[in-house]
Amino acid sequence: MSKSKSEEGSQEDLHALPLDVQVEACEVRLGRRPPDLARAHREVASALARLGTRTPREALADLGVAIALSGDDPSIGTTTFRALLDLEERTLTLYPRASGVADVVIAHETFHALSPHVSGAHAEVCANLFATAVQGLSWYAGLLDLPG
Numbered sequence: 398m399s400k401s402k403s404e405e406g407s408q409e410d411l412h413a414l415p416l417d418v419q420v421e422a423c424e425v426r427l428g429r430r431p432p433d434l435a436r437a438h439r440e441v442a443s444a445l446a447r448l449g450t451r452t453p454r455e456a457l458a459d460l461g462v463a464i465a466l467s468g469d470d471p472s473i474g475t476t477t478f479r480a481l482l483d484l485e486e487r488t489l490t491l492y493p494r495a496s497g498v499a500d501v502v503i504a505h506e507t508f509h510a511l512s513p514h515v516s517g518a519h520a521e522v523c524a525n526l527f528a529t530a531v532q533g534l535s536w537y538a539g540l541l542d543l544p545g
């Protein structure tokens with residue numbers, strides 16, 4: 398099914414745009430400020446160098462982070478979560494919403510595990526760009542967070 402191009406908020410329209418344009422449009426639609434893309438790309442390049450030839454799952458294992466599956470779908474208000482990374486407990490919990498996109502979610506969380514010094518909304522942009530690169534996606538992984 399194709400959607401009308403005039404339909405506002407359609408993710409399908411965003412998928413075809415250049416990656417950096419997708420990132421900006423996505424973040425603005427999520428109510429966040431346009432990201433500092435130059436800085437984000439530097440953080441992602443640095444994290445990719447730390448990842449090396451390992452898969453995200455291998456990097457998490459090397460960091461002592463175990464992946465656990467949860468049957469619960471936690472939510473705070475209207476926000477639901479796909480995963481929770483607890484670096485103190487060394488666990489990455491995947492929730493039912495992660496099913497079907499688990500590798501993207503794991504790659505996203507691996508950025509956080511490799512780059513704990515990057516925080517806030519900027520870290521989310523970096524983690525999504527990292528997941529996009531690692532998974533070889535043509536679309537920004539952050540688009541998964543857009544409603545509908």
Ligand SMILES: [Zn+2]
Binds near residue numbers: 505524
């Ligand atoms: Zn994140």
